[in-house]
Amino acid sequence: MSASEPDFDAKIAAQVARKQKAQRAGTQSTWFGLGMFGVIGWSVTVPTLLGALLGAWWDKHHAGPPSWTLALLAAGLTIGCANAWYWVAQQNAAINHDPSPDSDE
Numbered sequence: 001m002s003a004s005e006p007d008f009d010a011k012i013a014a015q016v017a018r019k020q021k022a023q024r025a026g027t028q029s030t031w032f033g034l035g036m037f038g039v040i041g042w043s044v045t046v047p048t049l050l051g052a053l054l055g056a057w058w059d060k061h062h063a064g065p066p067s068w069t070l071a072l073l074a075a076g077l078t079i080g081c082a083n084a085w086y087w088v089a090q091q092n093a094a095i096n097h098d099p100s101p102d103s104d105e
Helices: 004-025 030-061 068-096
Strands: none
Touching (some): 030 068
């Protein structure tokens, strides 16, 4: 028996435990997945629209050479994308987190 066999056995046992845990938790429906797309979409859309509206209001009341509508739309889009990225990263971390002692993570 080589030294790598116990490591291999432990990895297989951890994978089996994760699979059994997922089976006990049940599968998510298609509607759940579509709902997640909606949450991500709104987390980008709302800051983008707020930035565009604020920029349009600013341009209307304080006319000048820079287009605040375009600048704040881009800022809102950037904030929305960062928000979505953060949220997806948190969900991914929650999905991949395995508190079992056999895990190498």
